[in-house]
Amino acid sequence: MKKSIYLFALVLMTSAFSFAQGTPKIGISGGLLNSNVDFDFTLSSLTATNNTGFYIGLAADIPATDKFHLQPELLYGSAGDLGFVMLPVMAKFYVAGPFHLQAGPQFSFSTTLDDIKNKVGAAIELIDDDYNGSIEDTLKTVGVDFGFGAGFDATDQLTVQARYSFEMTNRYDGPGSGLLTLRAQQFTVGLVYFF
Structure with missing residues (x-):
């Protein structure tokens, strides 16, 4: 599954670069991240974890048209205890000068889920106290999100942006999977500096 997503991302970026109408730019992105994981168990719901941290990485801007x-x-x-790799592919629509709106899919790959494993383990005991499998086997490491936000190009090289994304996939795949859902939402505020 991971190889398919990486291949899809590579094909998408290669295609986008080949159809670019302007000069594509590459840069670095980073900022503040708030991650909230909701744990819904039949009629009750709780926040499994809500932590603030950081994000950092690479970004590209590929113009298809002026807008x-x-x-x-x-x-x-x-x-907090959560770590993940994100691959957002945002469409940017310039609505007024340097101000733009963003929307698109985001693939996220969990690297650590320690804080959530204990809460999932407690829920599994309520659903099936005879379950003898691994908690890791009940959690999916890959999720598909939808993100949207806005940005402002302060200069040709510096963009300020804010984005909210919510998970469309259920990360739980264990006993009673129809009774329990595990989904994350993320809010990011940061900068992109293009070279």
Whole structure:
């Protein structure tokens, strides 16, 4: 699955570069990250974790027209006990001068889920106290999100942006999977500096 997503991202970025109407730019991106993981168990719901941290990585700006650009990014984020790699592919629509709106898919790959494993383990005991599998086997490491936000090009090289993304996939795949869902939301505020 991971190889398919990496291949898809590579094909998408290569295609975008080949159809670019202007000069593509490459840069670095970073800023503040707030990650919230919701844990829904039948009729009750709780926040499994809500942490603030940082993100950093690479970004590209690929102009298709004057008003429409594609901005793929490869980011690493860390918030509390959570660590993940994110691959957002945002369509940018310039609506007024340097101000633009963003929307698009984001693929996220969890690298650490320590804080969530204990809460999932407690829920599994309620669902199936005879379950003898690994908690790691019940959690999916790859998720598909939808993100949207806005940005402002302060200069040709510096962009300020804010984005919210929510997970469309359920990260839980264990006993009673119809009773339990595990989804994350992220809010980021940061800068992109293009070379």
